[in-house]
Amino acid sequence: MTDSLNPLTDAVRMPAAALQAWAAGVLQAFDVSACHAQATAQALVRTSLRGVDTHGVARLPPYVQRIREGTIHTRAKPSLQERNGLLRCHGDHALGQPVLELALQACLDRAASQAVVACHIEACGHLGALGVLLLPAVEQGCMALLCQRTPSIMAMPGATRPALGNNPIAFAAPVAGRPPLVFDMALSAVARGAVLAAARDGHAQIPPHWALDEHGHPTTDPHAALQGAMQPMAGHKGLGLAMVVECLAGALGGGLFQPAVPGSAEGSAANACAFLLVINPALAAPSPQGFDNYMANWITGLLAAQGTQGRYPGLRQHECELQRRAEGIPLSSALINELQALARLSGVALAL
Numbered sequence: 599m600t601d602s603l604n605p606l607t608d609a610v611r612m613p614a615a616a617l618q619a620w621a622a623g624v625l626q627a628f629d630v631s632a633c634h635a636q637a638t639a640q641a642l643v644r645t646s647l648r649g650v651d652t653h654g655v656a657r658l659p660p661y662v663q664r665i666r667e668g669t670i671h672t673r674a675k676p677s678l679q680e681r682n683g684l685l686r687c688h689g690d691h692a693l694g695q696p697v698l699e700l701a702l703q704a705c706l707d708r709a710a711s712q713a714v715v716a717c718h719i720e721a722c723g724h725l726g727a728l729g730v731l732l733l734p735a736v737e738q739g740c741m742a743l744l745c746q747r748t749p750s751i752m753a754m755p756g757a758t759r760p761a762l763g764n765n766p767i768a769f770a771a772p773v774a775g776r777p778p779l780v781f782d783m784a785l786s787a788v789a790r791g792a793v794l795a796a797a798r799d800g801h802a803q804i805p806p807h808w809a810l811d812e813h814g815h816p817t818t819d820p821h822a823a824l825q826g827a828m829q830p831m832a833g834h835k836g837l838g839l840a841m842v843v844e845c846l847a848g849a850l851g852g853g854l855f856q857p858a859v860p861g862s863a864e865g866s867a868a869n870a871c872a873f874l875l876v877i878n879p880a881l882a883a884p885s886p887q888g889f890d891n892y893m894a895n896w897i898t899g900l901l902a903a904q905g906t907q908g909r910y911p912g913l914r915q916h917e918c919e920l921q922r923r924a925e926g927i928p929l930s931s932a933l934i935n936e937l938q939a940l941a942r943l944s945g946v947a948l949a950l
Contacts, residue, residue, distance in 0.1 A: 610934060610950055611926030618643040620941075620948055621658055627944040628665045629672040630693065637696035637876070637938060645727045646927045649918035652791030653727040655927070656798075659804065659936050661693065661723070662943075669869070670723050676700050684850075685715065689722030691756030699723035699730050702742070705876040709740055713882035718850045719872040728768035729782030729912070735876055736778040741771040747847040748873040752786050752840065753827035758814030760827040765843035772879075773897050774890040785827035785840040793828075796820040801934045846873035 618639045625635035638661070646654030664670040678685060678700065681761035685704055697719060704713030705715040725731060728744045730909040735742035748763035758806070764786035771779045787808050796804050797820040805814040807824030817823050832834030851871050901908035922928075929937070933950065939946040 603628040609928030609930055611928050611949060613926050614643050614647055616647070616949065617655060617927055621655060622725055622945060623946040624658065624662065624908075624940055624944045625665075625693075627946050628662055630665065633671060634674070634693055634696040635922075636670075637699050638693045640733060641695040641699075641726060643927070644733070644919070645718070645730045647919045647922045648727075648730055648915040649922070650727045650730065650915070651732075651930075652789060652795045655755050655929070655937070656791075656795065656933055657726060659940050662940060671768055676722070678704050685714075685717035687717055687719045687776075689719065691721050691869065692723065694723035694725040695731070698725055698744075698789060698872070698874075699734075701874055702734060702876070704741065704873060705742075706735060706738055709876050709878040709881075711881075715876045717874040717876075718847075719874060720774065720851050721761060722870055722872070725872060727782060728766055729770060729915075732768055732770035732780065733778070736770045736772045736780075739772055739859070739878070739880060741767045741769070741877040741879060743767070744872060744876040745843040745847050747844055748870065751790055751828050753810055754831055754837065756814075757827070758810075758812075760789060762837065762840050763844070764830075765840040765847070767839065770790055771891075771893065774894040776894070776897060776913075777916035778912055779897070779910055780915065783831070785831055785836045786829045786872065787836075788828075790828055793820050793823045798936070799930060819912075843873075847871050873930065 621639035621642060622635040625638060626632060643656060661670070665672060665756060666770050669691070670693055674690035676692055677688045678687050685701065687701040698878060701717045701719050705717050708715045725746050728785040732742040732744055745767040747763060748765055749945070750760040750762055752760055752762045754761045762895045764784045766784040766789070767784065768780070768782035770781070771811070773779055773915060778901060793804060793809060801820060803818040804820050806818050807829060809817055809826055809828050811817040811819070811822040811826040814826070816829070817826065829834070830840065836875045848871060850873060879889040880886040897910055900910055937948055
């Protein structure tokens with residue numbers, strides 16, 4: 599079993615705890631509050647632990663870029679209010695991960711006595727890998743759905759420029775006696791982070807169905823793709839789901855429509871909005887035991903139908919996390935160069 603969803607052949611390994619401490623230190627060096635720095639570093643490192651390398655510590659340099667540009671507020675004070683049964687979380691333009699942590703905890707607190715809790719989130723930074731952020735919910739026995747409106751980076755049919763975000767969506771549910779089911783996808787053919795990683799790591803080509811160049815033609819050049827637009831996954835189906843996310847994460851904010859400000863070349867939007875839904879099966883299902891039995895029997899049946907190599911969403915990431923916690927997180931030479939540059943800029947040494 600490989601320890602990564604994206605195997606790294608030239609990697610140096612670093613213990614998760616050391617990498618997390620370093621990442622938090624870098625953010626604090628740029629005046630991010632200690633609690634926000636820790637929440638962000640923890641989320642990025644756990645994302646790397648689970649093998650989603652495009653959205654893990656590789657996102658730290660663009661986050662710092664946003665901080666230095668002033669579009670991320672280092673001393674932000676996110677706030678919560680409740681109106682007509684819907685929670686609203688205003689991120690005050692903070693880093694996305696601590697804002698999501700605040701919103702999720704508020705939902706979980708209410709889910710102790712309420713079957714379904716929803717929260718709209720606005721004015722926060724890039725959230726990263728949404729599925730990883732939902733793990734605290736399933737660890738407390740809840741199901742959760744999270745979707746985020748992104749800058750317009752995806753093309754509509756016949757378009758030569760981006761017109762819609764690739765609006766990622768994730769869902770997580772506990773499975774009795776097994777790792778949780780965690781499903782997470784961008785609604786483009788692949789996440790834009792995959793194109794960023796291909797360009798950063800020097801890959802000459804990407805598959806032609808991933809992206810269009812600036813003239814609206816399919817391209818295999820990752821650099822041309824970054825100047826063009828992503829293609830939707832599954833054609834009109836991906837576009838339709840992206841529109842659903844636009845309604846939940848965008849329109850529920852209640853403001854006038856404005857095209858999202860595009861992210862930097864590194865792809866980390868600084869003024870994002872999202873929608874979060876938490877369901878407590880112990881209160882929503884006719885009986886907690888019935889829910890647990892259904893999930894366990896259903897997943898067991900799915901695995902049996904696949905033979906000895908059976909999997910379900912989230913299982914591979916769980917296995918990767920166990921292995922990387924024991925062996926360290928692999929960092930490619932290209933990523934190490936970026937992190938070392940960040941270490942010099944921040945004055946926080948990276949000990950490999």
